[in-house]
Amino acid sequence: YYLMEKLDRGAPDSDSNRKAVSWVAWVDPMEPQSMRVMAEVKGGRYSGLRVLPQGDVVVVRTIGQRSQTLRIRSNDGHAIAMGRTTVNDDLAEAEDEDGLWSTRAMEGEFRRIVQLDAGTGQTSVFSPEIGADVEALAVPSAQDGRPLLAVINDAGVSRLRTFSGLKGRALVPVASTLPDGVVRNPKWHPVLPEVGFHLVWAQSPAQLYSWNWDTGALEAWSSADSSTATLPSGVLRWKSFDGLEITALHTAPPAHFAGPRPVYIDLHGGPASHARPGYLSATLRALVEQQGVHLIRPNVRGSEGFGKQFLSLDDGRLRENATRDVSGLLDLIASLPTMDAKRVVVAGGSYGGYLSLAVAAAESKRLVGSICRVGVANFVSFLENTESYRRDNRRREYGDERDPAMRKFLTDISPLSRVRQMTQPLLIVHGKNDPRVPYSEAEQMAHALRAQGTPVWFLTAEDEGHSFTKPANRDYLHQATLEFVKRAMSGESLGPVYLEKRE
Template identity: 55%
Template sequence: MNQHFKTWRRVGALFLFGAGWVALALARPLSPPPGLQADGLPALQRVAAAGAEAPVLRFVGWHPQRREMLVLASAGGSLQLHRLAEPGARPQPLTGGRERVDSAQWEPRRGEYLVFSRDRGGDEAFRLYRLQSPEANSSRLAEPQPLTPPGARVSAFQFLPQGDGLVYVLDQLDGSRNPVTSDAAEADAEDAAAAPSPRTRSARSQLFWMDPTRPESARLLGDTVGGRYTDLRISSAGTVLALHTLKGRSQTLRFDLDPAAAPGGQALVGVSNADRHREDDVLLQRQALNGDFRQLVQLQLATGQRRAVNLPELAGDLEALALPPVGSALPLALVHNEAGVSVLRLARLGSEQPLQRVAADLPAGVIQGPQWHPRLPLLAFNHASAQSPGRIVTWSPEAPGLQAWSGREEGATSGLDYASLRWKSFDGLEISGLHIAPPAHFKGPRPVFISIHGGPSAQARPTHLSGSLRYLVETLGMHLILPNVRGSEGFGQRFLKLDNGRSREDAVRDISALLDLIASRPEMDARRVIVSGGSYGGYMSLAVATHESARIAGSICRVGIANFVSFLENTESYRRDNRRAEYGDERDPEMRAFLQGISPLSRAAAVRKPLFIVHGRNDPRVPYGEALQMVAAVRAAGTPVWFLTAEDEGHSFSRAENRDFLFSATVAFVQQALAAVPPDAEPVAADADVSSVLPQRSKAGAK
């Protein structure tokens, strides 16, 4: 038994670290909810959140006729649809139950019904449901009517103009999971000992049209075996487009809605002369056409030609756009990601006028889901920042300023704010991240919590912190660092591709360079660093735990990849080719050997610090078997592992009771891991215990 394991056991019952011990001493005992299984966790006590927050509403869409919003809000522990009649009004629930709603759209003509999607237990097998619009003052929830079959996944859906039915993409699922039993400890170890059986079904994606008032009307528009339909788009003239990807090659196809037409899409290039009368049928989209960043691109549907829209040079990715209603004089709304901050501007195509910036008075944060009202001059969007967990805001050219439909005033929830952090990696590449320092009353070098985003092509941005991260900063006095390693979104296409294929571990080296930076900062305690991440960030946390065990105090992996080969073989077939393009094709013997070699599972014996693994058993993206394998291997090497699993969750914990337990368990793990660091421990040198597991790359050899 290693010495650190002994220290971990001695402090296991104390949970005493800094100011947080008082909160824990006064907390109530905590038992896992029925859907959770806690394996290797000690008896926990409930940790109260750092401060209650107002319910957060998320804008989904406008009612097609009324000045009224469709929003998502928590009800009964999960996200449900609500009607928001006016600014500041009490939301009226439209759906209920334990299963969360994922997305929704009103029928665009009169709004007599809406269509929404939901899954079961986080399995992401989204089905479509129709819901009749209830009476304005009705307290009774209407019964939703299923439109699509169970066991398949609706990945996208969209109404045709004027409510002429809707089209949707249906992905067939493998329908299998890695073996799971209810007796966690011994049975999970047995399951992990056997390699997961690869899923062999080829991907199959189908495109359908349907009249939602008559589900039996569903008609096949396109069918691809071994391929996938994505990026479903419908032009204002009603042209249906989808991106078809097969064997690594993609093209945009147009689909015929004529009932007499045979299923199958037509490439936009080389269309017949009969379609020339539709030369004014265009589509605006985001694409990196002539540079490193995504820009506004106009797609001519009659010819398939794309051209960048001539706008002033902007310093970031175009991340969202809102088209004005057909025939209106309203401008186009554009949201750009500029150094992680969303900037909203208005543009009139063909005009020489400069872009008009709006919402500049909002705190630096993230804008999502901009949408014009179909009939009124009202632009709505979601906004989140360090000061606000989420607000729905509207802007109108007919009234000055912004109007909040939901949310608290800025600055009411937290005094925390972000600072930029930059460092040079092994090859001289500059890496950046966000840093939040603990409150000033915490003196001396403070411990550090590194939280790595998923994706890989996501981005750490200045939005509101989760309750657990806020607790670590405000109550435990930890520095929080949110790195954007190579491969992150928002820094251009070149930066985005720097971690692909055989360059995967270069991103891990970016975290090693961050540990060097931490060791040089006197306000940070380099002996007490916790590394955490979810999904791809979970892989990163495991990789850091194998490469840098001597320089961290512990790590947390949520739904992370332990073995790239078993991950690629067992992730759902509809996303497997996409992941192969990012990580490498495990069917190629050389790449398979490489992927095995860099997988944390192959180096599990190098994990010498406490590890907390969290995974939902219904996860279709990173199968549950990844967690089983890693837990068994790390425990076999003598290192303690906390293992928390959920039978009613998938790739994230969405149920309130499960999230509450995870919050308390995370705080307890961090406190215990930090308390296990001997008070007289010396910081480990930057190159200690690293060369044997992470081969160094020279600047000359860096890509």
Template identity: 55%
Template sequence: MSSDRAAAPHRRWRADALAIWLLLPALAAAAPLVPGPQLIADGIPSFEEHAAAAREEPSAPRFVGWHPLRTEMLVLARSGTRTQLHVLDGPQLKRRALTTGADPVNNAQWEPARGDYLVFSRDHGGDEAYRLFRLQPGSGPALATPVAITPADARVSDFEFLPGRDKAPAGLVYLLEQLDRQVAKAGERVSVTRLMWVDPQQPALARQLGEVRGGRFTSLRVTAGGAIVVTRIQGGRSQLLRFGLDGAEPRLVGAAAKVGDAGDLAIEGDDSGEDGAQLLWQRQAAQGDFRHVQRLDVDSGRRDALLTDIPADLEALAVPRGAGLPLALVHNEAGVSVLRLWQPGGSAPQRIDAALAAGVITNPRWHPSLPLLAFGHASASSPGRIYVYDKSKAVMQVWAGAEGDDAREPTEYTTLRWKSFDGLEISGLHIAPPARFKGPRPVYVSIHGGPASQSRPGYLAKGLYQLVNELGMHVILPNVRGSEGFGKRFVNLDNGRQREDSVRDISALLDLIAGRADMDATKVVVAGGSYGGYMSLAVAVRESARIAGSICRVGIANFVSFLENTESYRRDNRRAEYGDERDPEMRAFLQQISPLTHASAVKKPLFVVHGRNDPRVPYGEAQAMVQAVRAAGTPVWFLTAEDEGHSFTGKGNREFLQQASFEFVRRLVNGQPLQPVQTAAP
């Protein structure tokens, strides 16, 4: 059904909404909250803005990278309605904006020799079709104009400068992926990735170094001699290919390695050994159940697994450019990031994060020429800070913190554990409501996406915090089978025909809730995004009698149509996780377990949220599920964003979604009618 027909019943409301949106500052605080001009609120009744929900969520800066010569860093932070690129000259100094626009910046790198200019990536309307731009920041207050250096009809999935050191760099290497819209007229939908070289100052001279059709290059890293990429081959194995800059055939680096669906083979950096050998550092579960650091000699192909005695996943590592500095290792220990420094061949790793609250560390990176290690850190008390560890002084310093923090009380997490249908122990994080809420309280179950992701003890999102402190709800963040952080075996327990076993893990959680005196098992709301959106729909089908309602954000409704319509560059990876829909038996199985097949079993209210430009889970998944559930007589709220993709990044869109979600849950747990509006089918 066409999108024009879907939107027709709402054109007048959207026009009125635009007028009201422009007048919002002049309206009284108790006036009804209306969606912004890019939102379609279908079947969602009018509701008033909630004072607590109206408070702006703290904006956390994200560390991107160091300048090659100066003590300054690139930072992504909210500017206006979207995330933009800034430069930070030192600790606690005011950031200087480098970009503006309607679309957020995704990543950036300085030219590595002198830092005369930088290259950044951004998509359009949340479509994840990232394009590269060159930017030469000026010295005045006016922002410089970016120059596009890659085509608009393809997707850059990764990019990296070749080492510049003390001379002019040899250019930039990037991975360019074909989009389905490029070949839609010809009817050929196949994954194509090209390895490209370009001089960012002469983009017209870009040339191809390699190509894979029906597959994908990932994990791009560069050495002085060229580029190294990972590509998956038959039998669930991946191999490393080394490409020179001369366009010659690539060379295989070492032997192909068996990898799990969690992608445990990941290139993290490269360095030169004392004898001049090119060394590549990786994270891989080569021995045992967890990822460890692995050293690979690029020339000989020899692999050495190191520090295998640490019983935790290595989730990140930073390789220094200069000699004498240690590797920085980040391990996931029971969901908490642990940061250590380690000199290969030296003593045991030294933990250096004692001054940090328990939380999650991201993107550790050494300065190219100074003993400074930067990284991001989020915890229950902060949505995100940027820290710098000075190795020469053994001092940890905050460079930037969140803006708009409402100084709320830190969230207190505890761990829930329960046995699933097959005796497997499942765990999740639990946040209890304040003591002022007496008696059995409602429960909100929030399921992470991925599927190979993990709920961790970071800063609780404003919407969840509001449920705990205003509605007095228990919030449970389960880590069902298939979640990362518990070893390779656990992460593969939901693959293929085992898919519904993870749904049964939530059924077992509902059993736990029913047996607790402090929880009201008659008022359970289940929610999730992406894969968590599928889980919320699957629970709504399987456990409709035991929940009060569910929220599905950008979720899979039908595995077959999802696999057939997701972007081709993603399809093979998703088939490895969910199953190949081209096989008749697997196709029948995927149809049978899809929530859309059993939409009539959804008897409790449903809230569906989706971005029109989502390249991962096509918008049609939401349309089909909404239509089928409404046809069975169950009320559905349906929120569409025409300028978003797989997530809501625009400030106004995000805030309306948060308040609408709160209102949906509030009405469910208070027994109030949802006031469904009868509209044309989407």
């Protein structure tokens, strides 16, 4: 069985069929022409496909923010709903003889370990609430006494826990010496007491590890990058204006950089995403290793992985509270002797780009520069001009600009309405073919800043969209970013520059 998805981007906006389509299809790899579509959903998606021993398929169907687990009969494709409809339903790649193990946020704030009875369709919560998401599971293929291995998302960092499979039992920490990173694809060996997984961390994009249940031994099966020293990392925590705890991933510069060092704040997109300790991009690594900056990647309110309530705390009229979270981070930076609070650059892409502009307006006196990559300048024009297939989804997050009261609110909080508060240099980056955040967002922001004399570097590429993907363009952006940060941190001149990268 295979999952396939397609979006007809060429259909006109008025075409009611302009929706994503997802299929569950049966395919014989030796005879691809024999493909038979078992199920189809328009305007939604299927995920978490599992094949039961008798051939039926269990899959999660998601439309909007609602998900339903289905059992699709192999003989006729008839779909049977299993259990109740849930929000953020996420079926894990795991099963045993009694049912399907998964991680879901059925009760409480976080994803927990649950089991779906494939016969009755009933789902039961097994693990206790631990204040963190269980994001992945490794389940032994046989009932031989081996436990489930759970991957916990602890402020963005993956931690390993074992779980006995008995209701209410605690998750036991293991492999405490594993470097901070993100664990992917944990799998039990068919027979041996060994779990294999990939670790994405600062020194490797996918290092292969194993953990032995009998001995507790943690072993790396592939090498990591040894050309550079491992950068010190950790998690910063602070209280925001309303007492809410906010966290950030922190990578410190090498020890040979003496004295208080400048700070580069990198804000993630989404907004329903979150910063994780993965393999650093070439630009971020160069900033830390060559320019000696502290790299801080906050998970402000609205980030996923911190519970349902935290995820919703920036919705609609709560949008500006995320900016206040960054203000709290600036307070923390000012209290740390290893950081130079007078040399701070804030940057971000997509939603993080909007947030970097919002912080540039709110905290201009505490910054030496800002970088906005493909960010929103005006929520109203963004919602009116983004591709129609994602417009309603964005309205649920930001608010509906067609409502007069919400339109006024969105206009008032938009960075374009607060240009006069932005006095420090900005680097604005945008591809001309961006279907998500229209190029006009960058144009109007750059023009407004220049009109009042604020230094602006405006970097654009005619052959790029919502990110710079072509090697030549990425190299150009890399060098421009390093140069902008270097000059901003040192107080050098940053006169208005228009940088257009053409093919």
